[in-house]
Amino acid sequence: MHEAAPRRIIVGISGASGAILGVRLLELLRELDVESHLIVSKSAQVTLAYETDLKLKDVTDLADHCYRSDDMAACISSGSYRTLGMVIAPCSMRTLAEIASANSSSLLTRAADVVLKERKRLVLLARETPLNLAHIRNMLAVTEMGAIVAPPVPAFYARPANLEQMIDHTLGRVLDLFDIDTGGVKRWSGSSRHAQLPPANEDGDA
Template identity: 60%
Template sequence: MAGDVPRRMIVGISGASGVIYGIRLLEILRGLGIETHLIMSPAAEITLAHETDLKVAQVRAMADHCHAQGNIAAAISSGSFRTMGMIVAPCSIRSMSEIATGVTSGLISRAADVVLKERRRLVLMVRETPLHLGHLQTMTRLAEMGAIIAPPVPAFYGRPETIADLVDHSLGRVLDLFDLDAGILRRWKEPRSDL
C-alpha cells in the first residue's frame, strides 16, 4: 500500500555506558527484517572499546546503512525520509539534553529532532543514575514533546540467568513501543516456553 510506513528504524548509539544495547538492537532488528540506519557518536566508539572486544567496523557491519555523526545532510536528517522512528540505545545525558533543546550539533540529535517534528516515535534509553533535578526536568520536557524515556531497567520476574537476558528484556520492552515482537521477552504472567 502507498500509505504504509517503510520498515526502517534509526538507531543512535551515544557514548553512555551500555553500548551492548545498541549492538543487540541492531541484531534483533535485522532478524525482524527492519532496515536499520545507524549513527554512532565518537564517544560511543570510545565506549565500545572499553565495554566490548568489537571494532567499530564490526558494529557498522550490523546495520544496513551507517551515517557519520557529522553528516547532517544524511537522508535521515530530513522529514521526507520516512521511518518507523528512532531508538537511542544507550542515550547519554548530553544527547538527551541536545534533543530536548533542539540543539542539533550532530546527526543523532538532528535525526531525533526530525523524528519528533514529524510526530514519529522517539525512544531514549537514558543511561544515568542518580538523576538530579535538571535531568528530570529535561526528561519532562522531552516527554511533553512526545519522546518516550525508557531507561534500561532490569526486571527480575522472568528470572534472568545472564546479562544477555537482562539486555533482551529491556530491548523487548522498547520494541513493544513499536509493536515489534522479536520473541525475546519473557512476559509477566505468561507461561515460560522453557519449562
C-alpha cells in the same frame, strides 16, 4: 490511500555506558528483517572500546546503513525520509539535553529532532544514576515533546539467568513500542500464587 511506513528504524548509539544495548538492538533488527540506519557518536566509539572487544566496523557491519555523526546531509536528517522512528541506545545525558533543547549539533540529535517533528516514535534508553534535577527536567521536557524515556531497568520478574537475557528483555520491550515482537519477551500474565501471599494488616499494608 497512504502506504504503510517502511520497516526502518534509526538507531543511535551515544557515549553513555551500555554500548552493548545498541549493538544487540542492531542484531535483533537484522533478525526481524527491519532496516536499520545507524549513527554512532564519537563518544560512543570510545565507550565501545572500553566496554567491549568490538571494533567500530564490527558494529557498523550490523546495520543496513551507517552515517557519520557530522553528515548533516544524510537522508535521515529530513522528515521526508520515512521511518518508523528512532531508538537511542544508550542515551547519554548530554544527548538527552541536546534533544530537550532542540539543539541539532550532530546528525544524532538532528535525526531525533526530525523524528519528533514528524510525530514518529523516539525512544531514549537514558543511562545515568543517580539523577540530578537537570536530568529529570530534561526527561520531562522530551516526554512533553513526544519522546519516550525508557531507562534500561531489568525486569526481575522474568528471572534472567544472565546479562544477555536482561538485555534482550529490555530491547524486546523497546521494540514493543513499535509494535514489533521479538518473540523473546517473557510477558507477565498474572500471579498464580495469590493464596500464598501474606495477609494485609489493618492499615492495608502487606
